[in-house]
Amino acid sequence: MKISSKMKKALNDQTALEADASNTYLAMASWCETTGYEGAAAFYYVQAEEERQHMLKFIHYLNDIGATATIPGTKSPASNFKSLESILKTSLNNEMVVTKAIHSMVELAQKEKDHSTYAFLEWFVNEQVEEEKKFETLLQKFDLIGRDKLAINEIDKILNGMATLPPADSGNA
Ligand code: FEO
Secondary structure (H helix, E strand, O other), rough: OOOOHHHHHHHHHHHHHHHHHHHHHHHHHHHHHOOHHHHHHHHHHHHHHHHHHHHHHHHHHHOOOOOOOOOOOOOOOOOOOOHHHHHHHHOOOOHHHHHHHHHHHHHHHHOOHHHHHHHHHHHHHHHHHHHHHHHHHHHHHHHHOOOOOOOHHHHHHHHHOOOOOOOOOOOOO
């Protein structure tokens, strides 16, 4: 199967974006772990793993269609953060960047009549809806529950309850 060089570059760039997202979430998990946010740490370790699975989906897709994946280097993520709320805000912003990149690829696939890549990307379009909703809902908790120590402890518990990895074979991994 043949995809355009432009599409190949976009898919490889996305591999790098997912790797960076994984590393960023790992840094957040580590910060949470050392700051006493046990639930948030568990949540972000899972998020890091999820992003790694996203990265792998792109690598496998590129290799499956004979385009050959480029394994990306990753940027050093920030290691110090202001607060749990700021981490969740940064996460939402990062997810919005990812959504935009996925949508650009979908548009490119449409333009190039690249049906295989279009079908492959569908899972990510849906996933991004879920990812953005997840962080938006978590951020609303600060308005609903509060920002004092007890409220943050409550939010940490909510995050702990969300720290489960979806099955590895979900979607088109
Ligand atoms: Fe792989 Fe959360 O975007």
